[in-house]
Amino acid sequence: MTTEAMRTVALPTEEEIPALGQGTWHLGEDPTRRSQEIAALRLGLDLGMTVVDTAEMYGDGASEELVGEAIEGRREEVFLVSKVLPGHADRKGTVSACEGSLRRLRTDQLDLYLLHWRGRHPLDETLAGFIDLVAAGKIRHWGVSNLDVADLIELTALPGGDAVAVDQVLYNLARRGIEWNLLPWCRESGVAVMAYSPIEQGRLLEDEALQDVALDLGATPAQVALAWVLEQEVAAIPRSGRPDHVRENRGAADLRLPPEVLTVLDAAFPPPSEPLPLEVL
Numbered sequence: 001m002t003t004e005a006m007r008t009v010a011l012p013t014e015e016e017i018p019a020l021g022q023g024t025w026h027l028g029e030d031p032t033r034r035s036q037e038i039a040a041l042r043l044g045l046d047l048g049m050t051v052v053d054t055a056e057m058y059g060d061g062a063s064e065e066l067v068g069e070a071i072e073g074r075r076e077e078v079f080l081v082s083k084v085l086p087g088h089a090d091r092k093g094t095v096s097a098c099e100g101s102l103r104r105l106r107t108d109q110l111d112l113y114l115l116h117w118r119g120r121h122p123l124d125e126t127l128a129g130f131i132d133l134v135a136a137g138k139i140r141h142w143g144v145s146n147l148d149v150a151d152l153i154e155l156t157a158l159p160g161g162d163a164v165a166v167d168q169v170l171y172n173l174a175r176r177g178i179e180w181n182l183l184p185w186c187r188e189s190g191v192a193v194m195a196y197s198p199i200e201q202g203r204l205l206e207d208e209a210l211q212d213v214a215l216d217l218g219a220t221p222a223q224v225a226l227a228w229v230l231e232q233e234v235a236a237i238p239r240s241g242r243p244d245h246v247r248e249n250r251g252a253a254d255l256r257l258p259p260e261v262l263t264v265l266d267a268a269f270p271p272p273s274e275p276l277p278l279e280v281l
């Protein structure tokens with residue numbers, strides 16, 4: 001497989017971001033794995049997986065610190081994403097949580113800042129914090145995570161709420177519920193969708209139907225699972241602390257799934273036939 005230019009996904013501002021990025025949940029928590037995890041993240045950047053997703057929640061800041069070290073001297077290459085915990089997400093708390101993330105990440109600006117999930121603070125409070133952060137140049141874009149259509153409708157009805165750039169949600173072959181209405185709504189509204197746990201935290205790789213498809217294509221199950229997400233024009237942020245897995249995952253962006261393969265995958269992993277509440281992990 002040759003390495004082609006990385007596919008992209010458009011934000012509402014028409015800025016394009018790499019469709020395949022890197023997650024970081026649980027990275028930075030084990031000191032014995034630190035140098036390998038940093039090498040994995042840096043290799044991902046070398047290969048064009050320059051969307052790096054982290055959160056103040058991950059390892060209580062340890063993941064952001066690891067990312068800060070990994071991207072040292074390479075900040076300009078990275079589309080850096082972090083998230084505010086719902087409990088911090090009133091107007092002032094959002095601003096100070098972001099400042100904490102910026103310190104740990106050793107940078108002065110995030111490319112995208114997300115509300116991790118909806119909590120007790122009203123959405124207009126979080127939105128006011130995001131607007132303050134944009135005005136101060138501390139974030140370029142803002143968005144949400146784990147919000148279903150009703151929440152997005154409420155958010156986009158608020159003054160300034162229609163600037164929401166991204167909804168980051170659970171989406172993979174085994175979790176297709178968003179295809180019923182969230183994904184169409186986002187497409188219609190221009191909100192980019194970013195799939196978390198795109199290989200179902202590794203569990204999908206054991207699936208026999210997926211393994212058979214991968215064998216036929218001369219690819220690996222992880223590559224097929226990720227390529228399938230990208231076929232839906234959804235961004236994916238697989239996490240790996242291993243350089244060999246990062247290299248393998250990068251191959252997914254060059255893998256095209258022909259219609260007959262998509263049909264086989266639809267039979268093994270059926271799309272939703274009724275509305276389902278948004279699943280979360």
Ligand SMILES: NC(=O)c1ccc[n+]([C@@H]2O[C@H](COP(=O)([O-])OP(=O)(O)OC[C@H]3O[C@@H](n4cnc5c(N)ncnc54)[C@H](OP(=O)(O)O)[C@@H]3O)[C@@H](O)[C@H]2O)c1
Nearest residue numbers: 023024025196197198199200201202222238239240241245
């Ligand atoms: N917004 C939210 O609420 C939310 C929730 C969950 C996740 N996320 C974000 O999404 C990212 C991805 O989700 P995730 O970490 O839950 O799960 P994931 O990316 O679906 O799976 C990660 C697991 O798969 C393994 N893996 C990765 N590539 C592999 C390969 N090619 N072959 C075999 N195993 C492979 C990793 O282990 P190795 O390290 O050994 O490769 C790790 O155990 C997170 O890291 C986080 O940034 C966001």
